[in-house]
Amino acid sequence: MLSSEHFKKDFPFFTGKGKNITFLDNAATTQKPAEVIDAISDFYTNFNSNVRRGIYRLSEEATDLYARSRENISQFIGSSDPRQLVFVRNATEALNLLAYSLGRGLKSGDEVLLTIMEHHSNIVPWQFLKDRGIRLRFADIKKDGTLDMDDFREKLNRKTRVVSVTETSNLLGTINDVREIGKMAHENGSTFIVDAAQSVPHMPVDVMRQDCDFMAFSGHKMLGPMGIGVLYGKADQLEALPPFNGGGEMITEVYEDHSVYAEVPDRFEAGTPNVAGAVGLSAAVDYLGRIGMENVREHEKDLISYTLEKERDMHVEGLVSYGPRDPEIRGGIYSFNLGEMHPLDLGGQMDERHLDIGKSVHPHDVGTDLDRDNIAVRAGHHCAMPLTHRLNVVATSRASYYIYNSRKDVDRLFDSLEKIVGVYS
């Protein structure tokens, strides 16, 4: 078992302003250890210069740091070749890049298969293709919050050119069997994408084992800085992809009427890259590597198991939660409601029948009240509005864990929830 208190010492946030904050919003972003902050500061203090223009030594050093960060992060996800790793701003940008560049090869009638548990960043970029006649399909979930594989199979057909699936749902915590899904996608001849924004930070992820064609994740959800993320792609797949942003760095020659593009991954990194971000993310990967991702996963499994036990034992009035009950297929994410409020579709008219006032505490109130007890959670649709509505609620509150959280934090959450029920009833 990890000692979360021990880790907290590594985080200036928790020894400073965040000393009394129970931070349970790690699916949104994580705090940063001193060594990540120091790595960024060290880059700007000692190595700041533009990369890939190495006429002078300082620039060569910066270029080298950038390359070594790429290698380090590449190894962390089990990629055999650092050229398969493209630095982007975040998972959202990686998925936009894919929707744009893969999208150029799709034609009217082609289908993109997603799941109903996708984050908006794995829905909206694909919706941009709809005006070209490309159809989006959504595999449904089962009652227990797991993916409905029968429905998935049914929607996977010869028109399905792309399958893009989240590995861990940011609302339900469901861990999808992306290896199995990938096999099915490949047997069908579809390109297979994994949105790993909620999995790479929390468990061992190996791109070779998963055999995905592309993978997207963000640095800031795994102790790294904001503004740096990763698109992984198999070398041959990346090479076959048309560029996304155009500009400097992504070309070798430019003429008035055409350009010659650089090799991958440079082809997808137009403009001055976020070198400090890459260096910071590399430091975060070192930090996580020393803990061991198996240990991170075990720790969060313990916290979610404890949460579900606590829920069962405490009987907080009106408390309902979502997602699989089996910790083996559940990340450290706990979405819940104190009474449910359902979406309305009334055509501009409501009457007393539609009122559930007093039967529930709105997640916004839950969030604000938990904040009064210095507990930070997220409340709303968590950028997964289709899933929220699929669950037939308008919003949920969500606690999400990381290495520095402990069972005590879970206790604090439940004590505060009991108090809130008392205030509103």
Added chain:
Amino acid sequence: MTDEDINTEILLEHYRSPHNYGQIQDASAKMMEYNPVCGDTVQFTISVDGGAIRDIKFIGRGCSVSQASASMLTDRVLGKSLEEVKKITPEDILQMIGLSLGPSREKCALLSLNALHKCIRKYEEETGGN
């Protein structure tokens, strides 16, 4: 108790026991406002006579801020002329609530004002302002 504590208690009191709750039968106008992003909903019915709000009721559901602000708003506009009510600004509502709401909760606070202003507009369109 700080002002913030007192205003929180007032807000909760309005939420638990809203004023002017219900619907007016044969209302002059009716308007519902629904925020699909968070589910907050309010619906006003108003009776207008001589260019003033003679009666107002609301029903709704949602977070305490959205429902309490609707309740407070009904108290504030009862008996007032439509012209006066149209002049109420978002800042007036935030001041009425008297809590430092973050930007994400301000939307909740302003749902009822939007609904009431729409309700008045609808009334004026339907009656030609008479």
